[in-house]
Amino acid sequence: MGSPAPRVNNDTQTHRQQSLQIIQSSSHTASYRSTGTPSTREQEITFNINTRGTMVRTLTLNNMEELRNSSFGRPSPRHGLKLLFWFAKDHIAIRNGNQMFANYDPKEGDFGFHHFQNRRENNDCKRLLPYSEYPFYEVGNLHLPTSKSLPKYVREGNTHQIDDSNMDRLVISIRPDMTVDKVYVTQHEDLKSFDPVNTYCISRSLLMIIRRRSLSNFLEQAGYYTQNVNAPRESGDARIDMEGGCRAPPSVAPRAAPGFWERNCTIL
Template identity: 85%
Template sequence: MGSPAPRVNNDTQTHRQQSLQIIQSSSHTASYRSTGTPSTREQEITFNINTRGTMVQTLNNMEELRKSSFGRPSPRHGLKLLFWFANDYIVIKNDNQMVADPDPKEGDFGFHHFQNRRECENNVCKRLLPYDGYPFYEVGNLHLPTSKSLPKYVREGNTHQIDTSNMDRLIISMRPDMTVDKVYVTQHEDLKSFDPVNTYCISRGLLMIICGHSLINFLKQAGYYTQNVIAPRESGDTRIDMEGGCRAPPSAAPGFWESYCTIL
């Protein structure tokens, strides 16, 4: 018969568990080292985290916005929410930076923190939005009492029923200096979750274009009054590394911003 298995000292085992230390961490890998007792060899364990997810397409002009079918047709409110945001919420400084006014942390207009949680299944982890290190804030839930400060034209189509009249949202990422880093639009795919496939990044160039329109003209060009809406994209179209950001909008010619919005 073989020798009996050696007894494990519970104190030593506990010590080894308590000495598990994070020695490296990034969005893709996390490495740990178990130091144990002085006589125990160091062991390193690396966990590879798959961070691939659904691509966030950037919309750069009115044609791309219209083809996305975001916020339409009536009674959806996403296009009206986007128009309000571009014309009345952000302030464009003379260095072309977008400044939030007021701070979304104050909760005006129904703004509240958006977690952008990583959800993992079968070792594949996804976020709705690319993580850039900045906090996210969401607006557009017309059921919140604070949303009553939104303009009437944004709220008037809300039926207070379970339908499409409250499915659209706008999400921004904020830098510490109060400038808006990125702007996203999305829609609910059910009562709990947002649809990652029909989530879009709105370029600063498109926001400036929207500033140059009246509400009615903007809605017409965006196809809001057209009933033949292109079907939303189906899941599984494209996958990318979620740690990447939006595609940068094309560089604008001199005087581009001034031709659309007043620069403060």
């Protein structure tokens, strides 16, 4: 018999009746299916549980409606939707039974990819993403010189100021054979911290949908040109975060000397 699902404290949504049903578990992760009213759609939530008791939850976006409702990467001058489109169309290939393979090795640093230590901020041990046995790599910082190899449509809205034009990031975990294991999108909530509540896993099915769209069609369906944007989710929205101790992140190979923006800003 499986362990009972954890209790969710959600003071901001006490009017909702919500239950969590365990559907998969292992030594590191447990997946639950959340059901309740008024929503009629079951939503799968993946929790990461480490040996010190920390849980990390990310919602998975499976279709264009869910992407639009998340409000990720919009409105202009944010670049997250354009970054996601570039990744789906140009950075990955789909083969071998719908497996995703990276066309470029993120370890080489092309397009601004660099190692991501899975922390919410530089000096914080709290994880942003669920545990993975594979390394994470981040892309999307338009202040890095290597980001100039990104398409112009991704970079054109960057004001080079401290504003919303450089707040979005895409993170992948990748296997040694270049198979892309997981794809996440996230955003900065300030100059040094990522927003764990507005961090999402992008499903393979959504990436396949994006690959069949033109850029203009994708941006229109994702609501990029809509001025009325849903308010970002707040930390009270059924978020489970049981903090415990944590280990120091693994050491990584030294990076090249930082450029101007990296020396003067802590934004990643």
